[in-house]
Amino acid sequence: MxxxxxxxxxxxxxxxxxxxxxxxxxxxxxxxxxxxxxxxxxxxxxxxxxxxxxxxxxxxxxxxxxxxxxxxxxxxxxxxxxxxxxxxxxxxxxxxxxxxxxxxxxxxxxxxxxxxxLFAAAKELYFKLLMAESRGGMEESGNILPELLRALGYEAYEHFMRDALLDELKERQTLVSKVDINNNYNEPSPSLQKLRTVHGYSCELMDQYDAWFDKIDLFTGVKSTFEEKGYKLRELARDIVFLSLNASVSSYKVENGGETFGVLARDIRFNAKENDALIADIDTVVQQFSDSLNATVFSVSAMRLQIEMVTYFIQEVSCQNNDTQIPGLIENICTLMALVVTYSEKSKQVQLELDHQIQGALKYLDQLEQQMMYLGYIQIYGIIEAAGSHDESVRFGVIFSQLKTLVQETTHEIEIMQKMGQNFSAENRLLMKKSEGIDIILNRLHEEMLSIKKMEH
Incomplete structure (x- = not known):
């Protein structure tokens, strides 16, 4: 051949x-x-x-x-x-x-x-990398990898791999059915009998992680909304700054009553600067929040995969009904469980950070909301003053009407972020509470493994 x-x-x-x-x-x-x-x-x-x-x-x-x-x-x-x-x-x-x-x-x-x-997209990406490698070696394929990732919508490989794991696990959930190992062997030895209990705990643990896994859409939804709304707030704040400058310039053109409009313009400008500072703080927290959410999504996905591997491995060995494999089973399960424990601890730490970050974001949003209320008062007073002004060349009524629109739009964006942030905070704290139950199951699993190990000695 x-x-x-x-x-x-x-x-x-x-x-x-x-x-x-x-x-x-x-x-x-x-x-x-x-x-x-x-x-x-x-x-x-x-x-x-x-x-x-x-x-x-x-x-x-x-x-x-x-x-x-x-x-x-x-x-x-x-x-x-x-x-x-x-x-x-x-x-x-x-x-x-x-x-x-x-x-x-x-x-x-x-x-x-x-x-x-995403798997199909990755195969196409690999083909392009291989073509580049054939032309200029690994250096050339390395040079085009970031560009190819950006074409798929990813700024870094880390983001690509997070979505790959998440998407594959979601699809896997819909395709894979659970197996009851109790029906797969008869008259088990004491060690294999113990595996029934271990398998039961691992299935229970997998159900717990499924409950977390089902919340991932909430995590990613909050992340994308906060990033989108944060960008929108920056745009609106910029528009308010420009409007304040326009109002300042226009106030000098008013022959009678220009001082009043000048004061209002300065108030708008001062308020706009404070808004900028608050939005910068919100931006910082949102970026930290986004990074923590990325870490949480990956940790939860990793734990879901790891505990499924534990469950599958116990099932695999149990169905073979082979006592000779028990010693190796114990060592491997302990290694796999060590991964679960490690990522469980990481996840709890990140959840604490998320709680701190979302509370910080809500605090800044509340302050920004107060700023918008004050700006709304300025706008109302400005409309009244503009209505009483006989100088139509400047058209201050238009300026304050535009300000009203900007205040309303900004307040709307703030309200969306506040509502989503509050809902997320409640869900995150609920998950943190549920993690106590996961710790209990992990401890039971550990105790059962120790029990099997003693039986083997």
Whole structure:
């Protein structure tokens, strides 16, 4: 068989949407462990995989810049998510969405089958990177990567990978059905019997994270609304400043009563400057809030994936009804659970920051609302003065009518942000309260694992 015939014979390896798999490596990418799905799909035996570098499954179609990005993140002790095309021992291929998490001196990689439109976009992006790589090496593909990401609507890879994980998990929720392991084996050993309890807790934990996961649309909605409204407030504040300057200039043209209009113009200008300062404060808080929301969305998505991996792995081993695998199971579950605990703690910390930031934003919005009320009083007084003025050349009535419109529009934007911020604060505090229940389940899971470990000794 020549090279062309061989390439045509290659096909996609079987990887069902219901499956997911993990591998654990050291910091040099040496494979230390993995589950049976990883072994089956790779086409290698467990003995061939353990001790090998993870690039044993690397596919030549993968752009080198993606792996460089992988290592840039991991060496910085940051998790990374990427679409990856892998190669089996027989030369066939399979696509995964790989989420890799640094944990102490190891890396834990969890892979699911990608199915979304973003996956299709990523494959096209990879093709363009490969073309650039063929022309000018990894340097040229690295140069065009930011441009290609911007074309997809992302300012940075971090934003792309957050959406990739979120979109794939949302799609996965609609496609994957839960399995009851209690119907998959008979007369289990004491250790395997204990796994029923562990599996029950992990399913309960997954339900808890699903409740969080269902709130992600709220998180992203608040983020986009705050960013959009913050931009709108800046535009309106700029218009008020311009209007105050116009009013100042116009006041000098009034022959009788110009002093009154001059005072009103100065009040508008002073108010506008205070508004600028408040909006700058709101901008700062909104940016911090946006960053924290991004971190929360990623943490919740990561935890949802991690606990599903725990649940699936217990199910996988339990269905095999094999006591000899229990010791390795304990070690791997403990590693996976350590990830869940780590990200649970991170999420709680970020939620506290979110609560502080949203309260700060609401405080500034309340102050801005008061400023708008005062500006509204100025506008009303200005309208009255303009109505009594006999100097029609300046048309102060028009200026104060424009100010009225700007005050109303600004107040409207403030009210939207206040309402959404208050709703978010209530939901966030409710989730913080629910996290106490998650901690209880995590502790029970830990106790059951210790119990199984004692039985094995």
């Amino acid at each position: 020549d090279k062309t015939e061989h390439a045509m014979a290659l096909k996609e390896a079987k990887f069902d949407i219901n499956e997911l798999f993990f591998s654990i490596t050291d910091q040099e990418s040496t494979i230390l462990s993995g589950n049976e799905v990883f072994v089956r799909i790779s086409g290698y035996s467990k003995e061939e995989l353990i001790g090998s570098f993870h690039n044993i499954v690397r596919h030549p179609d993968m752009p080198k810049i993606i792996f460089k990005t992988f290592w840039d993140y991991l060496k910085a002790d940051k998790p990374i998510v990427a679409y990856v095309k892998n190669q089996t021992k027989e030369g066939n291929y399979y696509w995964v969405l790989a989420s890799v998490f640094p944990l102490n001196d190891q890396y834990v990689s969890i892979r699911i089958k990608p199915t979304t439109k």
